[in-house]
Amino acid sequence: MNQPLWLQVTIERSPEPDDWSPWIEVLERWNCQSTLETADPPALVGYISWATSPDRQRELEGELRKRGADSVRFEEIVETDWSVEWKKHFRPQRVGERWVICPSWEVVQPEPEDLVIVLDPGQAFGTGDHPTTRLCLEELERCDLVHRSAWDVGCGSGILSIAARMRGAVPVLGTDVDPTAVEVARANAERNGVEVEFRVGEGVERERRDGGWEVVVSNIISATLTRLAPNVFSVLKPGGVWITSGIYEGNVDDVRTSAVRAGFEALRQETESQWAMLSFRKPSNS
Incomplete structure (x- = not known):
């Protein structure tokens, strides 16, 4: 059986915004389950509980870039990887x-x-x-x-x-x-x-x-x-x-x-x- 996939969305913007909430609001509309911020490089990472088509990813990227994102990256990760990552940190x-x-x-x-x-x-x-x-x-x-x-x-x-x-x-x-x-x-x-x-x-x-x-x-x-x-x-x-x-x-x-x-x-x-x-x-x- 295939393991469930998550879509990891990484958003970067320079200079780092004081408030990531405009991008968080977009992710929440796309059923984002959790977000975290990284310091090096400054980024917002969100996890969406499905893997989606390239067309849908481009649609999401467009919404995020309209809010001022410099770059948007997508990566599919499996459920077990999610659990392991939490335990690491x-x-x-x-x-x-x-x-x-x-x-x-x-x-x-x-x-x-x-x-x-x-x-x-x-x-x-x-x-x-x-x-x-x-x-x-x-x-x-x-x-x-x-x-x-x-x-x-x-x-x-x-x-x-x-x-x-x-x-x-x-x-x-x-x-x-x-x-x-x-x-x-x-x-x-x-x-x-x-x-x-x-x-x-x-x-x-x-x-x-x-x-x-x-x-x-x-x-x-x-x-x-x-x-x-x-x-x-x-x-x-x-x-x-x-x-x-x-x-x-x-x-x-x-x-x-x-x-x-x-x-x-x-x-x-x-x-x-x-x-x-x-x-x-x-x-x-x-």
Whole structure:
């Protein structure tokens, strides 16, 4: 039996853009499952869960070049290669004061106060290696989550949903538009012995909960955050917190402005390697 093929798309642009989101948006429309950035040379690499015809590849290349890409390369890779590549680069790592992110194929000896998340990302985003994930984990560590409801919008591997539950949040919901990510997240929650509901979700406006949510986490691209701000505001309880990341520093003002315009109060900004985390609160009198 032939192994499933993935289409690896490598996009280069000089000088390196401050924000890859215009190209990420194109890839997402083509059912891109995951993206990563490389430093040498500066590039965006995306993985699409099918191998396609040369004509379709030229169509995708045309869309990417319209956004300013200097070069676009395609390579077909097999499913087993994908798994091997993750294992080459994913090692146990410490995040913040207490988090330890450990691949399922590794063993660590944690300190007494450590919170260990055992993870197999599979084809889903979220290993703790990317600055946006680390920034969210650090903010979840700072928040009082005990007995507070939490919703992870764009859950990927489930790492942030699992982290919220470990910090005492209940109930916890994780949603993603990618069914594969939801399957991966469920397996990771089971692996860590935590109860989290994961399901495929189309967006904040379609996912409601009586009484509202107390914490919403969204580690997604800036353009989506600005669009979602009014909807997130509507599903949060008064006093609820919205933790956002996936934001290039150059887009911080846009995200903050959209959130404040929706009614939020700005709480905190943290940055790492040109990426930012912004947290907001819905006023108690809202």
